[in-house]
Amino acid sequence: MKAAVLISGGGSNLKALIDAIGSGRLDLEIVLVVSNREDAGGVDYARAADIPVSIVSHTAFEERQKHDAAVAEVLLGAEPQLIILAGYMRILGDDFTRRFHGRLINLHPSLLPLHKGLDTYRRVLRAGDSEYGASIHFVNAGLDAGPVISQITLAVLADDDANSLKSRLGPLEHRLLVATVDLFCRHEIRYENEQIIYKKQVLTQALQLNQKGTLTV
Ligand code: GRF
Numbered sequence: 001m002k003a004a005v006l007i008s009g010g011g012s013n014l015k016a017l018i019d020a021i022g023s024g025r026l027d028l029e030i031v032l033v034v035s036n037r038e039d040a041g042g043v044d045y046a047r048a049a050d051i052p053v054s055i056v057s058h059t060a061f062e063e064r065q066k067h068d069a070a071v072a073e074v075l076l077g078a079e080p081q082l083i084i085l086a087g088y089m090r091i092l093g094d095d096f097t098r099r100f101h102g103r104l105i106n107l108h109p110s111l112l113p114l115h116k117g118l119d120t121y122r123r124v125l126r127a128g129d130s131e132y133g134a135s136i137h138f139v140n141a142g143l144d145a146g147p148v149i150s151q152i153t154l155a156v157l158a159d160d161d162a163n164s165l166k167s168r169l170g171p172l173e174h175r176l177l178v179a180t181v182d183l184f185c186r187h188e189i190r191y192e193n194e195q196i197i198y199k200k201q202v203l204t205q206a207l208q209l210n211q212k213g214t215l216t217v
Contacts, residue, residue, distance in 0.1 A: 001027065001028050001029070001081055001082060001181075001184055001185040002028075002029050002031045002078075002079065002080050002081050002082070003017075003028055003029070003030055003031065003080050003081065003082040003083065003084055003181070003184075004030070004031060004032040004033070004034060004075055004078055004080035004082075004083050004084070005017065005030055005032075005033050005034075005042075005046075005083075005084045005086050006033075006034045006035070006071070006083065006084070006085050006086065006088035007033060007034070007035050007040050007042040007043075007086055007087050007088055008035060008036055008037055008040055008087055008088050008089040008090065009037075009040055009041065009042065009087045009089065010040070010041040010042060010087065011040060011041050011042015011043070011044075011045045011046070011086070011087065012042075012087075012170065012174065013086035013087055013107060013173065013174055013177050014030075014033065014042045014045055014046065014086050014087075015042070015045045016174035016175075016177060016178055017030065017084070017086075017177065017178060017181065018030070018045060018046075018049045018051075020178045022049075025178065025182075026178060026181060026182055026185060027182075027185045027186075028181060028185050030046075030049075030051050031051075031052070031078045031079070031080055032051070032052050032053075032054060032074065032075065032078035032080065033046035033051050033052070033053045033054070034053075034054045034055075034056055034071055034074060034075065035053065035054075035055055035056075036055075036056055036057060036058045036067070036071075036088070036089075036090055037055070037057070038055050038057065042086075042087070043055070052078070054074040056070050056071050056074060058090060064090075064091070064093060065093050065095065067090070068092055068093050068095060068096040069095070069096075071096070072095075072096055072099055072100075075100070080103070081103060081184075082103050082105070082181070082184050083100050083103055083104045083105070084105055084107075084177075084181065085104070085105065085106040085107065085139065086107055086177065087107070088106075091143060092104075092139065093141075094141040097139050097140055097141050098141070100139075101140070101191070102138065102190070102191040102192075103191075104138065104139040105136055105137065105138055105139065105149065105180070106136070106137055106139045106144070106146075107134060107135075107136050107173060107176070107177055108120075108134065108135050108136075108137065108144050109121070109133075109134050109166075109169060109173065110123075110124070110132065110133070110134070110135065110144075111131065111132060111133045111134075111135060111151060111153060112135040112137060112144060112148050112151075113148075114127075114129070115127075116143050116144035116145070117143055117144065120132075121162035121163075121165040121166050122162045124156060124165060125156070125160065125161070125162065125165070129156055130155065130156055131153050131154065131155055131156060132153075132154060132156055132165060132169070133151055133152045133153040133154050133169065133172075134151065134152050134169055134172070134173045134176055135148050135150070135151045135206065136148070136149050136150045136151075136176060136177065136180045137149060138191045138196070147191070147194070147195070147196050147203075148206040149180055149183075149189065149196055149203070149206060149207060150176060150179070150180045150206055150207040150208070150209065150215055151176070151206045151207070151208055151209070152169070152172045152173065152175070152176045152208070152209040153208065154168060154169060154172065172209065175209060175213050176209045179209060179213060179214065179215050180207075180215065183198070183215065189203075198217075203217075205217075
């Protein structure tokens with residue numbers, strides 16, 4: 001499976017994928033990393049792993065659509081079968097999401113459909129939620145929308161603040177991403193007629209990452 005990974009920041013999720021490939025846990029080739037920021041930490045991880053990097057800075061484009069089109073162009077050149085948004089902090093327009101429909105996935109730090117958008121940890125606390133987590137979903141037009149493939153769910157503890165929520169979730173997000181991408185590598189998941197097909201069955205609720213790090217229905 002050939003994938004492209006889009007990043008904007010630290011790139012710890014990209015690194016989790018690179019490490020899983022390196023240790024033989026993931027049969028994936030990352031053919032391209034695209035970042036909208038030259039200084040994104042993840043760019044160094046990609047370069048250290050000899051993965052081609054394209055920097056497509058959003059500041060060079062006046063319109064969002066034109067930036068999207070430039071990103072689409074570099075992606076098309078790399079011919080990825082899967083495009084992974086791993087901390088890509090740009091909203092993608094309809095043209096882009098339509099173009100890569102069915103092969104575009106995003107990692108979001110909340111139990112979607114709850115808390116779309118930014119600042120999810122603080123919003124979990126403000127809402128008094130008893131649980132929080134991360135989701136991976138197919139991307140369609142709309143912010144953090146599209147059917148959810150998989151989730152990791154954790155309890156909110158009495159003394160949690162936004163930082164503790166984030167640091168507890170981080171390593172589990174990495175596991176969720178690797179396990180979910182592994183489903184694509186094994187051709188066990190696809191998006192068809194706005195439905196997720198998992199092992200030839202329609203998936204009616206998100207797969208859950210269990211304690212052992214495997215995804216279950
Ligand atoms: C992750 O928390 C992910 O859920 C969100 O952005 C963060 C990216 O972290 N979309 P990193 O850049 O992979 O370290």
